[in-house]
Amino acid sequence: MDASIFANLGLGLQTAASAVNLAYCLFGVVMGTAIGVLPGLGPVATIAMLLPVTFGLPPVSALIMLAGIFYGAQYGGSTTAILINLPGESSSVVTALDGHEMAKQGRAGKALATAALASFFAGTVTTVLIALFSPPLAEIALKFGPAEYFSLMVLGLVASVVLAHGSLLHAIGMIVFGLLLGIVGTDVNANVARYTFGVPELLDGINFVVVAMGVFGLGEIISNLEKEGERSLLVKKVTGLMLARDELKAIAAPALRGTALGSILGILPGGGAMLSSFAAYALEKKVSRNAKNFGKGAIEGVAAPEAANNAGAQSSFIPMLTLGIPSNPVMALMIGAMIMQGIQPGPSVMTEQPALFWGLVASMWIGNLMLVVLNLPLIGLWVRMVSVPYHFLFPAIMVFCAIGVFSLANTTFDIYFMAVFGLAGYLFRKLECEPAPMLLGFILGPMMEEFLRRTLLLSKGNPLVLVSRPISATMLAIAALAMLTVLLPALRKKREEVFVEDD
Amino acid sequence: MIRREFILAAAAVLSCVSLPASAQAWPTKPIAYVVPFTAGGTTDVVGRTVAQHLSTALGQPVVIENRPGAAGAVGATYTAKAKPDGYTLMGGTISTHAINAGLYKNLPYDPVKDFEPITLVGFIPNALYVNAQLPVNSVADLVALLKKDANVRTFASSGAGTSTHLAGELFGDIVGVPVTHVAYKGSPQAFQDVAGGQVAFMFDQLTAGAGLVKAGKLKLLAVTSPKRSPLAPETPTMAEAGVKDFEMVSWQAVYAPRGTPKEIVKRLHAEIVKGLKSQDARDKLEKGISMEIVASSPEELTALMQREIPRWAALVKKSGATVD
Numbered sequence: 001m002d003a004s005i006f007a008n009l010g011l012g013l014q015t016a017a018s019a020v021n022l023a024y025c026l027f028g029v030v031m032g033t034a035i036g037v038l039p040g041l042g043p044v045a046t047i048a049m050l051l052p053v054t055f056g057l058p059p060v061s062a063l064i065m066l067a068g069i070f071y072g073a074q075y076g077g078s079t080t081a082i083l084i085n086l087p088g089e090s091s092s093v094v095t096a097l098d099g100h101e102m103a104k105q106g107r108a109g110k111a112l113a114t115a116a117l118a119s120f121f122a123g124t125v126t127t128v129l130i131a132l133f134s135p136p137l138a139e140i141a142l143k144f145g146p147a148e149y150f151s152l153m154v155l156g157l158v159a160s161v162v163l164a165h166g167s168l169l170h171a172i173g174m175i176v177f178g179l180l181l182g183i184v185g186t187d188v189n190a191n192v193a194r195y196t197f198g199v200p201e202l203l204d205g206i207n208f209v210v211v212a213m214g215v216f217g218l219g220e221i222i223s224n225l226e227k228e229g230e231r232s233l234l235v236k237k238v239t240g241l242m243l244a245r246d247e248l249k250a251i252a253a254p255a256l257r258g259t260a261l262g263s264i265l266g267i268l269p270g271g272g273a274m275l276s277s278f279a280a281y282a283l284e285k286k287v288s289r290n291a292k293n294f295g296k297g298a299i300e301g302v303a304a305p306e307a308a309n310n311a312g313a314q315s316s317f318i319p320m321l322t323l324g325i326p327s328n329p330v331m332a333l334m335i336g337a338m339i340m341q342g343i344q345p346g347p348s349v350m351t352e353q354p355a356l357f358w359g360l361v362a363s364m365w366i367g368n369l370m371l372v373v374l375n376l377p378l379i380g381l382w383v384r385m386v387s388v389p390y391h392f393l394f395p396a397i398m399v400f401c402a403i404g405v406f407s408l409a410n411t412t413f414d415i416y417f418m419a420v421f422g423l424a425g426y427l428f429r430k431l432e433c434e435p436a437p438m439l440l441g442f443i444l445g446p447m448m449e450e451f452l453r454r455t456l457l458l459s460k461g462n463p464l465v466l467v468s469r470p471i472s473a474t475m476l477a478i479a480a481l482a483m484l485t486v487l488l489p490a491l492r493k494k495r496e497e498v499f500v501e502d503d
Numbered sequence: 504m505i506r507r508e509f510i511l512a513a514a515a516v517l518s519c520v521s522l523p524a525s526a527q528a529w530p531t532k533p534i535a536y537v538v539p540f541t542a543g544g545t546t547d548v549v550g551r552t553v554a555q556h557l558s559t560a561l562g563q564p565v566v567i568e569n570r571p572g573a574a575g576a577v578g579a580t581y582t583a584k585a586k587p588d589g590y591t592l593m594g595g596t597i598s599t600h601a602i603n604a605g606l607y608k609n610l611p612y613d614p615v616k617d618f619e620p621i622t623l624v625g626f627i628p629n630a631l632y633v634n635a636q637l638p639v640n641s642v643a644d645l646v647a648l649l650k651k652d653a654n655v656r657t658f659a660s661s662g663a664g665t666s667t668h669l670a671g672e673l674f675g676d677i678v679g680v681p682v683t684h685v686a687y688k689g690s691p692q693a694f695q696d697v698a699g700g701q702v703a704f705m706f707d708q709l710t711a712g713a714g715l716v717k718a719g720k721l722k723l724l725a726v727t728s729p730k731r732s733p734l735a736p737e738t739p740t741m742a743e744a745g746v747k748d749f750e751m752v753s754w755q756a757v758y759a760p761r762g763t764p765k766e767i768v769k770r771l772h773a774e775i776v777k778g779l780k781s782q783d784a785r786d787k788l789e790k791g792i793s794m795e796i797v798a799s800s801p802e803e804l805t806a807l808m809q810r811e812i813p814r815w816a817a818l819v820k821k822s823g824a825t826v827d
Contacts, residue, residue: 269691
């Protein structure tokens with residue numbers, strides 16, 4: 001077994017390191033970084049557009065390039081989250097919390113360097129994990145039934161309260177609002193349209209990107225324009241791009257914990273990877289010695305979710321490669337690409353096309369190395385972006401948001417809808433309601449409903465399965481514990497001391 | 504005077520030739536091929552294969568536009584309202600052009616009146632999959648188990664009202680066992696739960712579950728087409744396995760908006776059919792998505808729709824799944 005792993009990795013490296021494949025890998029990660037940096041443009045739209053181009057390529061090169069775009073976008077996505085508080089994907093919502101605070105304090109370079117290094121670390125570890133343990137890890141994915149997913153989501157939702165650093169009541173209100181938004185669309189079980197008001201574009205629900213671009217992107221722009229004078233003061237002189245020794249030390253443990261959490265959650269195709277950065281942030285806020293600075297520019301609050309996010313992105317390849325089950329739209333596209341190449345995704349890929357499987361795995365590590373080499377020098381360039389006069393910057397952001405949102409389903413409806421969410425985002429700022437918990441409610445709400453109803457359908461209406469299945473029971477117990485720490489009055493007082501933001 | 508006559512004559516000549524000339528000139532700009540589902544799915548694979556051959560044949564790019572939403576209704580409505588000038592095509596399916604008519608009470612388009620059929624690309628058989636842990640090796644075993652054990656009477660589908668849902672309902676109806684439908688958002692998650700043993704069985708596309716069958720997580724019991732599939736020659740059809748009157752193949756077709764000039768429809772039909780007969784298309788469609796390529800005439804496609812629409816409407820009614 002061990003010897004064959006080395007032989008396989010050797011074969012993989014040999015495949016991935018050929019001049020042609022290196023070039024496609026580089027193209028993929030550069031492309032991924034670029035679309036990650038541009039707000040609104042995501043890997044799904046990009047890969048969909050590039051799919052026809054890959055037909056002419058050998059399968060390995062095609063997959064190496066597409067994979068590069070995917071994890072490259074995870075690197076790039078943190079850039080806009082940190083610099084202009086605009087998370088393009090659900091995974092970078094939490095990066096924006098502390099990353100943007102760091103940027104406001106003039107530590108944008110350090111935040112970006114932290115994101116890049118944590119991502120590289122996570123990418124390296126997860127590549128090894130895929131190489132060594134893909135098949136047994138895929139077994140874990142199949143152990144998760146609807147009950148387990150539901151309990152995982154409950155845990156995630158309880159943890160989301162931790163995301164807020166302002167009023168607890170506001171945070172819960174925003175979560176509930178997010179849950180309601182998530183309900184819009186066709187109900188999966190009964191096929192009934194809910195809150196669609198006869199608008200066909202709403203039948204499939206509201207797209208996350210539309211909400212995020214509106215609430216974060218446009219909302220931020222509106223409130224910035226209101227106080228343009230103050231804003232220039234917010235961006236202080238950028239100090240030191242590289243991390244000092246003690247800062248490297250501070251991010252080591254969070255990055256490690258984030259990687260562990262992210263790679264486990266990423267294996268679960270039913271929405272695990274999506275939770276990874278949220279979960280890592282919540283965990284870090286509980287265990288970190290620096291917890292009181294979370295939300296105020298804590299470097300740990302950038303390292304942990306960035307590591308988790310990249311680890312989750314990469315381990316989400318495991319169910320796709322070993323079982324042919326895609327865990328997100330990008331993986332579904334990659335499966336489409338494989339089918340067009342005449343390859344049936346599944347366990348046979350590893351045995352029948354070892355060069356393809358191991359070449360792809362090896363390319364992930366090479367691609368991560370390229371990304372860190374590429375991104376560290378670019379940081380200097382990115383941070384200068386913040387000093388661009390705002391009246392040049394905001395129209396550009398708006399244009400990219402509009403393009404990105406349009407690319408989701410080729411419809412102008414989404415752009416108008418984004419504008420509505422922009423106004424909502426402005427209102428939330430005025431009312432001191434933070435949008436991050438709302439987004440988590442928005443993502444988790446419909447999934448929780450789906451999994452709960454499925455659980456009950458399969459158990460013939462008996463809710464006890466949620467506690468009689470061990471994995472599910474464990475997660476619910478942790479959720480209850482977390483809830484207690486928030487709700488117990490004595491502890492609650494302490495929480496407020498710790499979390500209320502002093503403006 | 505002579506000059507005036509000349510001009511008139513010239514104008515008359517020009518007006519005569521200008522109509523056919525414009526049809527001949529088509530296409531002068533890129534053509535949009537609307538795929539009413541997300542990229543990477545079956546309709547997308549079919550669309551991209553057709554588009555690739557069509558671009559080469561017509562000398563103009565044929566661009567795929569994914570307009571997903573509402574079981575294909577968003578993309579179909581868009582195409583129905585598009586200008587019928589030969590620059591908008593659509594990949595229609597059993598969902599958009601047969602099932603939806605019976606499923607949605609207020610469908611914003613008419614699958615028959617709003618479209619110009621071009622060709623039936625082909626049929627795709629569904630297959631009956633069961634969790635590999637279940638002690639069954641044939642359809643008869645499964646039916647016996649369903650009759651005996653109430654705990655396994657569950658089936659998964661890629662969504663309420665899809666052909667995979669209606670297939671399960673029809674199966675339960677024919678074998679005379681009430682089965683509980685568990686809906687998923689798309690096939691992958693449905694496969695995940697059947698492979699994980701949460702749900703007992705499901706119907707889905709033949710190639711979609713091939714990976715999990717190889718991994719030993721699923722068993723393939725039968726195909727739902729009238730004939731065996733060359734991709735799984737050992738697997739019996741439902742009829743051979745003892746379930747009569749169970750024929751259920753999904754299909755893929757190409758449409759243009761109603762009113763597209765006949766000349767253009769003819770040319771499109773000829774070029775698409777030529778493309779579908781190529782080795783490349785056969786590799787992608789037959790091996791990739793287990794399609795039985797038909798490449799029919801527009802009339803044959805119309806006839807198929809006339810048979811399918813009432814048949815599915817009856818099944819939808821029986822299953823109790825409707826949408827406002």
